[in-house]
Amino acid sequence: MKLKVVSKILDANERIAQENQRIFKDAGVYVINLMSSPGAGKTSLLEKTIQKLSGTVTVGVIEGDITGSDDARRIDNLGVPVVQINTGGACHLDANMINEVVMDLPLKDLRILFIENVGNLVCPAEFKVGEDIKVMILSLTEGDDKPLKYPLMFQESSALIVNKIDLKPLLTVDVQKIRRDALSLNPSIRIFEVSCKTGEGIEEWAKWLLTKIS
Amino acid sequence: MKLKVVSKILDANERIAQENQRIFKDAGVYVINLMSSPGAGKTSLLEKTIQKLSGTVTVGVIEGDITGSDDARRIDNLGVPVVQINTGGACHLDANMINEVVMDLPLKDLRILFIENVGNLVCPAEFKVGEDIKVMILSLTEGDDKPLKYPLMFQESSALIVNKIDLKPLLTVDVQKIRRDALSLNPSIRIFEVSCKTGEGIEEWAKWLLTKIS
Numbered sequence: 061m062k063l064k065v066v067s068k069i070l071d072a073n074e075r076i077a078q079e080n081q082r083i084f085k086d087a088g089v090y091v092i093n094l095m096s097s098p099g100a101g102k103t104s105l106l107e108k109t110i111q112k113l114s115g116t117v118t119v120g121v122i123e124g125d126i127t128g129s130d131d132a133r134r135i136d137n138l139g140v141p142v143v144q145i146n147t148g149g150a151c152h153l154d155a156n157m158i159n160e161v162v163m164d165l166p167l168k169d170l171r172i173l174f175i176e177n178v179g180n181l182v183c184p185a186e187f188k189v190g191e192d193i194k195v196m197i198l199s200l201t202e203g204d205d206k207p208l209k210y211p212l213m214f215q216e217s218s219a220l221i222v223n224k225i226d227l228k229p230l231l232t233v234d235v236q237k238i239r240r241d242a243l244s245l246n247p248s249i250r251i252f253e254v255s256c257k258t259g260e261g262i263e264e265w266a267k268w269l270l271t272k273i274s
Numbered sequence: 275m276k277l278k279v280v281s282k283i284l285d286a287n288e289r290i291a292q293e294n295q296r297i298f299k300d301a302g303v304y305v306i307n308l309m310s311s312p313g314a315g316k317t318s319l320l321e322k323t324i325q326k327l328s329g330t331v332t333v334g335v336i337e338g339d340i341t342g343s344d345d346a347r348r349i350d351n352l353g354v355p356v357v358q359i360n361t362g363g364a365c366h367l368d369a370n371m372i373n374e375v376v377m378d379l380p381l382k383d384l385r386i387l388f389i390e391n392v393g394n395l396v397c398p399a400e401f402k403v404g405e406d407i408k409v410m411i412l413s414l415t416e417g418d419d420k421p422l423k424y425p426l427m428f429q430e431s432s433a434l435i436v437n438k439i440d441l442k443p444l445l446t447v448d449v450q451k452i453r454r455d456a457l458s459l460n461p462s463i464r465i466f467e468v469s470c471k472t473g474e475g476i477e478e479w480a481k482w483l484l485t486k487i488s
Contacts, residue, residue: 065346069359143278164280
């Protein structure tokens with residue numbers, strides 16, 4: 061019999077994502093894949109979160125950017141282990157990119173690893189990197205039509221950070237519509253209204269994070 | 275120094291595609307990734323090609339379909355080793371799918387391995403599976419606008435088989451436009467006008483194939 065039918069094969073990214081998951085689990089590190097449009101505030105949220113968690117849990121960061129290392133330098137300034145990936149042209153991080161750099165971090169010394177994805181509201185949601193959860197940021201300035209226009213990222217994320225909430229008085233954006241549409245796509249998504257500028261909402265978000273790792 | 279900048283990392287599919295290439299090279303098998311829209315005649319071309327090459331070179335086939343094994347049965351009827359992959363929902367084969375089944379074929383006994391991709395004129399061209407060359411089929415009935423509408427597949431392919439050429443008198447399709455546009459996208463593409471029904475052009479295509487492996 062030469063004919064053999066094979067199904068349910070992992071795709072290439074999924075296979076390496078599962079390898080990464082084993083590595084992270086063995087090291088006891090909880091991994092968060094942080095995604096958003098460009099400029100929504102991923103690095104600012106990391107800075108505020110790292111400062112808030114300082115002395116409570118150890119944090120490491122993998123920074124993903126098409127080019128440059130500005131974000132990694134901001135994290136490095138906080139004294140936190142960080143590796144910068146430059147994807148070249150790729151508009152998202154994938155599992156092999158993470159696989160190639162995990163050993164450059166002191167994984168066993170970390171409790172939380174943030175993976176800051178490339179700024180892009182579409183493709184990052186399609187590629188697992190071995191994370192425990194995905195978290196997304198939406199800047200209030202992006203408008204209240206985003207959940208229905210970019211549904212996958214809202215569906216895949218465990219938490220939605222609505223950032224730049226301090227600008228609400230200046231904008232005509234309907235935060236309740238964002239909440240409603242996000243919850244219609246993903247009834248279990250946790251929503252936080254945050255300002256990385258004023259610090260509003262960071263406490264609540266950090267507390268939720270601690271419940272995830274406890 | 276905690277900050278490390280890493281670039282030029284292979285993506286997940288590329289990494290496994292390179293693994294496959296090593297396996298194929300070690301076994302001495304030449305691998306052709308065969309792509310086209312649904313119904314352009316991939317399996318019919320394989321049948322005609324296998325019959326033409328019978329007694330000259332040993333051939334194996336990996337069949338990719340979302341579901342079902344009709345194509346693999348057609349190849350099996352010719353007494354040629356064949357593995358059927360069912361992708362579930364995926365609209366293309368990727369390197370890990372091939373990696374998972376290569377050991378089910380007697381690779382060292384084969385000189386040519388055809389990988390018949392899922393019928394799709396877009397995504398298969400984006401994912402290397404470890405092949406030596408890509409070959410695409412365009413059915414004349416698909417129209418002469420296809421090269422400019424689906425450029426990547428024409429750019430990636432070493433050969434373009436224009437199939438169902440026996441229907442030319444019945445169609446208003448401009449074969450010269452197909453040739454012109456394909457060559458403008460990819461000046462080195464080899465173009466064959468073929469009818470898997472009448473056998474026209476199969477000899478020329480098979481001869482070209484033999485020059486590739488010699």
